[in-house]
Amino acid sequence: MDSVSPPLLVKWEIPSPEIIQAGVILTDLDSALRQFPQMIEEYLFQTGTPEGFPKFVALHQALWKQGLFCYVPDGVRVELPLRASTQIVSGAGAVFPHTLIVVGQGAEVTLIDERYSQGNGSSDAVVSDEMVEIFLKPGANLRYVHPQQWAPSVTELFTQRVLLDRDAQFFNVMVTLGGRLTKGNVETVLSGTGCRSELLGILFGSGSQHFDFHTLQDHQAKATFSDLLYKSALKDTAKAIYTGLIRIRKEAQKSDAYQANRNLLLSQGAQADSIPILEIEADDVRCTHGVAVGPIDPEQEFYLMSRGLPSTEAQRLIVEGFFEQVFKRIPLDSLREQLMAEVTNRLSSVHPSTSSG
Amino acid sequence: MSVPLLEIKDLHVQVEGKEILKGISLRVEKGQVHALMGPNGSGKSTLSNTLMGHPKYQVTQGQILYRGENLAGLKTDARARAGIFLAFQYPTSIPGVSVANFLRTAMKARFGEAFQPKEFRKTFKAAMAELGIDEGFATRYVNDGFSGGEKKRHEILQMKLLKPELAILDETDSGLDIDALRTVAEGINHLRGPELGILLITHYQRILNYVQPEAVHVLINGQIIRSGGKDLAHELEAKGYAPYEVLKEPPKEIVSK
Numbered sequence: 003m004d005s006v007s008p009p010l011l012v013k014w015e016i017p018s019p020e021i022i023q024a025g026v027i028l029t030d031l032d033s034a035l036r037q038f039p040q041m042i043e044e045y046l047f048q049t050g051t052p053e054g055f056p057k058f059v060a061l062h063q064a065l066w067k068q069g070l071f072c073y074v075p076d077g078v079r080v081e082l083p084l085r086a087s088t089q090i091v092s093g094a095g096a097v098f099p100h101t102l103i104v105v106g107q108g109a110e111v112t113l114i115d116e117r118y119s120q121g122n123g124s125s126d127a128v129v130s131d132e133m134v135e136i137f138l139k140p141g142a143n144l145r146y147v148h149p150q151q152w153a154p155s156v157t158e159l160f161t162q163r164v165l166l167d168r169d170a171q172f173f174n175v176m177v178t179l180g181g182r183l184t185k186g187n188v189e190t191v192l193s194g195t196g197c198r199s200e201l202l203g204i205l206f207g208s209g210s211q212h213f214d215f216h217t218l219q220d221h222q223a224k225a226t227f228s229d230l231l232y233k234s235a236l237k238d239t240a241k242a243i244y245t246g247l248i249r250i251r252k253e254a255q256k257s258d259a260y261q262a263n264r265n266l267l268l269s270q271g272a273q274a275d276s277i278p279i280l281e282i283e284a285d286d287v288r289c290t291h292g293v294a295v296g297p298i299d300p301e302q303e304f305y306l307m308s309r310g311l312p313s314t315e316a317q318r319l320i321v322e323g324f325f326e327q328v329f330k331r332i333p334l335d336s337l338r339e340q341l342m343a344e345v346t347n348r349l350s351s352v353h354p355s356t357s358s359g
Numbered sequence: 360m361s362v363p364l365l366e367i368k369d370l371h372v373q374v375e376g377k378e379i380l381k382g383i384s385l386r387v388e389k390g391q392v393h394a395l396m397g398p399n400g401s402g403k404s405t406l407s408n409t410l411m412g413h414p415k416y417q418v419t420q421g422q423i424l425y426r427g428e429n430l431a432g433l434k435t436d437a438r439a440r441a442g443i444f445l446a447f448q449y450p451t452s453i454p455g456v457s458v459a460n461f462l463r464t465a466m467k468a469r470f471g472e473a474f475q476p477k478e479f480r481k482t483f484k485a486a487m488a489e490l491g492i493d494e495g496f497a498t499r500y501v502n503d504g505f506s507g508g509e510k511k512r513h514e515i516l517q518m519k520l521l522k523p524e525l526a527i528l529d530e531t532d533s534g535l536d537i538d539a540l541r542t543v544a545e546g547i548n549h550l551r552g553p554e555l556g557i558l559l560i561t562h563y564q565r566i567l568n569y570v571q572p573e574a575v576h577v578l579i580n581g582q583i584i585r586s587g588g589k590d591l592a593h594e595l596e597a598k599g600y601a602p603y604e605v606l607k608e609p610p611k612e613i614v615s616k
Binding site: 299300301302304305306307308309310311312313315316319320322323324325326327 | 411413414415434435436438439440444445447450451453454455456460461464465468469500501517521
């Protein structure tokens with residue numbers, strides 16, 4: 003594969019030396035394999051077999067290369083957000099990055115883990131088949147923000163599988179802006195009593211971008227909680243398909259599960275489909291789901307225009323407002339502003355052709 | 360003779376193929392307050408939406424001249440930037456957009472180069488204080504979860520900041536308790552001046568106890584059937600709209616039954 007792999011650059015940043023002294027590890031996966039082979043062996047591919055996209059997962063398992071390792075020891079609470087990024091540098095081919103995150107018992111951390119291409123205009127056809135595995139030990143608390151801004155020539159196959167132990171908490175923001183085609187699968191396994199998970203997603207598509215997102219909220223233990231909100235705004239002929247499965251097993255009595263998917267269509271050619279699925283085997287649970295697909299409300303646009311805002315400006319404000327509910331939860335002001343600016347930029351720009359041969 | 364601020368000539372308006380306004384003529388001069396009164400369904404909101412250029416309302420005949428200029432070719436946003444303001448009867452909510460962000464954007468659109476972002480916070484705070492609006496308002500989302508009174512006060516706040524030359528107040532008094540009505544009326548009176556013309560659209564005479572109009576017009580079934588001084592409002596309060604409504608043509612379908 004080497005001859006066809008475009009270089010992938012994994013970077014990370016630890017904001018203070020005390021964090022390293024506390025035993026936190028944040029490094030690229032290759033270095034981690036050399037330095038902590040037993041630890042990697044204990045966790046790599048141990049979150050269980052993902053249910054979605056088995057072929058892409060099998061390919062990833064066979065060819066995985068490069069990636070990130072993050073480990074927070076029991077009881078360590080990291081105040082400042084840790085940051086990492088995986089960048090495609092140049093060239094055509096396929097990449098298979100793997101991200102492995104382990105948060106120890108009672109430990110707490112925020113990780114902002116970005117994806118982007120250097121020289122965003124690159125037209126080199128790249129396939130990224132990546133996987134993120136996350137282990138949350140009893141009482142662990144992880145905020146994981148994943149902004150994706152791949153170049154328009156990238157095809158993204160993405161799997162994230164999270165295993166939550168007793169009383170663990172997982173807060174996730176997926177921001178998907180780039181790529182020509184994304185097949186994403188986000189599986190959250192609530193396997194310990196009392197664990198909680200909040201899953202937020204933003205998709206913005208323009209040109210002929212296509213998103214196919216699957217999510218699984220798998221409640222396996224008693225009194226578990228999950229709340230999912232995915233929002234997409236689509237212009238030109240962009241398309242989003244969302245398939246969301248909530249499963250509450252018999253053992254998961256007293257659990258709460260929520261799921262909402264909202265889609266804003268900004269042009270006639272844009273399209274969104276939403277498929278919620280519920281599999282409830284327990285009888286004492288609370289579970290709701292909601293779906294909305296529609297254009298910008300003309301009365302909202304009229305109201306803003308009646309205050310002097312041109313139509314494009316009115317639409318920009320409405321889209322920003324639509325995403326605000328999710329963006330305001332991003333725990334880093336500078337990143338939130340940068341992502342909002344990127345959405346605004348994509349909203350106003352005439353999209354270049356996304357065909358990459 | 361000077362050019363009137365607003366001159367409506369024989370205006371006919373259709374909504375979804377149905378004629379609602381059937382030949383309205385009206386002149387509002389700078390510095391004047393005109394009250395337009397009428398029962399439900401008389402065409403009051405159709406007139407205000409048409410003046411603001413709502414795409415759903417189609418002018419089929421007649422003209423609207425603003426400072427002598429025909430508005431026919433001007434879109435909603437251009438009308439607003441030219442100084443026309445509509446205070447909505449039912450302001451729509453825009454979740455996720457804060458009042459401060461909205462007003463900053465609107466003022467930038469209205470005043471262009473003359474807008475000074477550094478002054479905004481001060482101007483905005485002062486305007487809220489004058490209207491008795493809590494500062495926490497700034498970070499709330501536009502009209503989202505606002506009470507009836509908050510919505511109307513928010514409309515007046517916008518009017519204050521956007522400094523229109525022609526303000527159309529569409530039933531700004533409806534749904535308000537007496538205290539809120541007084542606050543809103545005080546806000547309107549405060550903004551009255553030689554440079555502002557106001558078209559005050561209302562169902563009830565109540566607000567005219569606080570805001571004294573130069574002229575009162577009665578709109579029934581898409582036509583102005585009477586115009587007069589402020590005494591006309593008192594007459595309407597006493598007798599209601601019923602004596603006028605008999606002038607309506609009876610709908611033919613009902614007659615044939």
